[in-house]
Amino acid sequence: MRSQARAFRQIAHGHPRSTMLVVSRQLHTTAGLLPVERALATLRSAGFDGADAVRMVRVFIAFVVGSLLREVGVTPAFAPVQGGPATAGGADAALFPEVGSLAGLLGQCDHEAEFGFGVELLLRAMEVHPRRRQGTR
Numbered sequence: 001m002r003s004q005a006r007a008f009r010q011i012a013h014g015h016p017r018s019t020m021l022v023v024s025r026q027l028h029t030t031a032g033l034l035p036v037e038r039a040l041a042t043l044r045s046a047g048f049d050g051a052d053a054v055r056m057v058r059v060f061i062a063f064v065v066g067s068l069l070r071e072v073g074v075t076p077a078f079a080p081v082q083g084g085p086a087t088a089g090g091a092d093a094a095l096f097p098e099v100g101s102l103a104g105l106l107g108q109c110d111h112e113a114e115f116g117f118g119v120e121l122l123l124r125a126m127e128v129h130p131r132r133r134q135g136t137r
Helices: 002-014 016-023 030-045 050-071 097-101 111-127
Strands: none
Touching (some): 002 030, 030 050
16 A cells, blocks of 8 residues: 555656646546555455445545645645744634644645655554454555
């Protein structure tokens, strides 16, 4: 799953103008279904039943697509405007103490590191999923 997620991201980076086209279309072609087939096969061989494998593929796709959209600036990055009064864009520090205290971190984003963190977090959740068949890897 890790290599599949990274491969999809690498392809998107290699063809950035096609990213929006790919992520906004239904997967009904052989080329579109092949990565889904591979992901499902990987999850099934790791001990997940069909329903959980489908759910996990959807979660992975949502994460990868969301990350890519954030990288190209289509979705919010949760990054406050730098230099705004109080915290982000004039947000009241009394109402948003966490945003204020973490504004420096929110204002920066290493997309590669964030992507790696998210993939590893999802993989760890999959490893400890309670319905995974024991003895599979």
